[in-house]
Amino acid sequence: MSLRYTLHPMPQNSVPNRPQEKNPDLHKCSEKTDWNAITRWFGDQIRGILEQSGRIKLKEIEEIRIRIGRPLLLLGSRQEYFLDVLGKAAPPEKAYLVQREDLMQTLERMTQSSLYAAEEEMKHGFLTLPGGHRVGIVGEAVLNNGELQTLKHISGLNVRIAQEIQGRAVQVLPKLIRADGLLYHTLILSPPRAGKTTLLRDLIRNLSDGNPVLNLRGQTVGVVDERGELAGMWQGIPAYNLGCRTDVLDGCPKRMGISMLVRSMSPSIIAVDELGHPQDVEAVLDALRTGVSILSTAHASSLEEAMERPSLKELFTFGVFERVVVLSRRQGPGTVETIHDLKGQHSSL
Amino acid sequence: MMTIIGSLILILGCGSLGLYLAARIRKRPIELRECLVALTLLDTEILWGGTPLPEAFATLKDRTDGAWRGFFAELEQRLQKGEGANPAWKATIQQQMKNFCIKPEDWQVIQDVGKGLGRSDRHEQHKQIELVKQQIVLIKDQASEWSEKQAKMWSYLGFLGGIAGVIFLI
Numbered sequence: 001m002s003l004r005y006t007l008h009p010m011p012q013n014s015v016p017n018r019p020q021e022k023n024p025d026l027h028k029c030s031e032k033t034d035w036n037a038i039t040r041w042f043g044d045q046i047r048g049i050l051e052q053s054g055r056i057k058l059k060e061i062e063e064i065r066i067r068i069g070r071p072l073l074l075l076g077s078r079q080e081y082f083l084d085v086l087g088k089a090a091p092p093e094k095a096y097l098v099q100r101e102d103l104m105q106t107l108e109r110m111t112q113s114s115l116y117a118a119e120e121e122m123k124h125g126f127l128t129l130p131g132g133h134r135v136g137i138v139g140e141a142v143l144n145n146g147e148l149q150t151l152k153h154i155s156g157l158n159v160r161i162a163q164e165i166q167g168r169a170v171q172v173l174p175k176l177i178r179a180d181g182l183l184y185h186t187l188i189l190s191p192p193r194a195g196k197t198t199l200l201r202d203l204i205r206n207l208s209d210g211n212p213v214l215n216l217r218g219q220t221v222g223v224v225d226e227r228g229e230l231a232g233m234w235q236g237i238p239a240y241n242l243g244c245r246t247d248v249l250d251g252c253p254k255r256m257g258i259s260m261l262v263r264s265m266s267p268s269i270i271a272v273d274e275l276g277h278p279q280d281v282e283a284v285l286d287a288l289r290t291g292v293s294i295l296s297t298a299h300a301s302s303l304e305e306a307m308e309r310p311s312l313k314e315l316f317t318f319g320v321f322e323r324v325v326v327l328s329r330r331q332g333p334g335t336v337e338t339i340h341d342l343k344g345q346h347s348s349l
Numbered sequence: 350m351m352t353i354i355g356s357l358i359l360i361l362g363c364g365s366l367g368l369y370l371a372a373r374i375r376k377r378p379i380e381l382r383e384c385l386v387a388l389t390l391l392d393t394e395i396l397w398g399g400t401p402l403p404e405a406f407a408t409l410k411d412r413t414d415g416a417w418r419g420f421f422a423e424l425e426q427r428l429q430k431g432e433g434a435n436p437a438w439k440a441t442i443q444q445q446m447k448n449f450c451i452k453p454e455d456w457q458v459i460q461d462v463g464k465g466l467g468r469s470d471r472h473e474q475h476k477q478i479e480l481v482k483q484q485i486v487l488i489k490d491q492a493s494e495w496s497e498k499q500a501k502m503w504s505y506l507g508f509l510g511g512i513a514g515v516i517f518l519i
Contacts, residue, residue, distance in 0.1 A: 109433075
């Protein structure tokens with residue numbers, strides 16, 4: 001049984017929203033960050049510090065790191081901030097040192113005082129909060145017959161703040177669409193924190209709603225949201241706008257979800273996040289024979305690196321993907337480095 | 350005439366007070382038994398269902414009666430507001446104990462349920478609840494014996510006290 005937030009009140013604006021960017025190359029976009037929707041998950045002391053940290057540009061914050069006995073750290077897209085007890089940026093030696101109780105209180109809030117209910121999530125090393133914010137967890141691994149059973153003596157949390165950035169897909173979509181308007185089988189590659197999931201969300205929305213500027217008609221998109229990060233579903237309602245023709249299968253493993261969607265919801269496109277497990281690859285190969293387009297992401301900093309990954313190798317051997325988009329953080333998260341055309345075997349920007 | 354009416358009122362008044370006190374004494378083991386049932390349900394929800402505490406308390410609220418219903422309703426609300434399980438459990442006891450016939454020493458045992466509640470895995474939670482349940486069983490057995498004798502005594506004592514008062518006044 002996994003952690004359920006069914007009775008937890010969902011605040012308004014739980015997802016910091018970045019509306020349509022005027023210039024997608026720049027990250028200067030108007031943004032309304034509902035900071036309280038994020039700080040409410042922290043223990044009293046840290047919550048107080050975060051709420052006082054008004055002088056820091058909160059729209060830049062991507063991660064909040066809590067490590068026992070270490071300074072409280074906010075990671076921005078360009079800068080990192082250690083916070084002191086008054087919520088001001090300070091050098092690490094003067095910053096607030098996180099106490100065990102701070103971490104336990106935070107974990108208690110995040111699990112609704114039900115750590116036992118998050119056993120499944122703990123096995124995978126992360127929780128997903130309402131709104132799609134992902135919380136990475138580290139501690140001491142408890143093994144049973146060589147299998148990870150759970151984590152104990154939790155020592156650190158990494159809260160990755162999910163943000164909705166709209167408008168980036170328009171940059172890449174023209175190169176991912178065939179002449180008949182259908183999507184090429186596409187893989188988005190990037191190292192962690194480089195905006196894979198954000199771009200995937202934006203692509204899903206554009207493909208689902210259609211885009212008159214690109215002369216793109218709306219298509220039915222099936223999303224298998226295994227980690228609850230893509231749609232940020234809460235009681236059947238997605239926290240993110242994934243478009244009007246999108247069906248979301250929430251919390252379902254990709255190996256089961258893909259075939260379920262193909263059978264039941266007749267999608268034109270199947271979108272999944274973070275391919276990596278051999279069973280995910282099998283499911284994708286199976287879906288290819290059903291005539292749907294695949295839109296997916298994976299961890300790798302280049303096409304060469306992805307081709308070397310044992311779990312993804314098979315996908316390239318079978319020539320599954322026709323387009324590969326490589327992202328980086330060179331000019332901030334979501335910088336499009338190259339778009340490889342694997343069908344025509346050339347690359348472009 | 351007035352003397353007779355006055356005497357009757359005194360006897361009935363003292364008798365009712367005695368019956369009221371006897372009823373409260375009889376209610377204590379009943380409430381402890383209901384507490385045991387509720388803890389068993391909570392244990393099942395945690396161990397077999399892996400149900401998060403706010404949802405488990407919502408279920409307990411629906412499946413208990415009287416004062417315990419109010420107790421679990423308040424707990425559910427506190428957890429939904431983001432309070433930790435232990436502080437919420439303690440605060441609810443402080444707030445709700447006036448609605449119960451359970452004695453303060455019983456509450457000290459029940460308060461132990463809150464310690465570490467929700468902060469460990471299912472099996473650890475199960476062990477902890479089982480331990481408190483065993484203690485409550487002991488208290489309940491003692492309370493049952495004691496309450497029978499005390500309740501009888503108070504129901505007689507009320508009327509007898511009333512009669513004694515009448516004789517004294519006459």
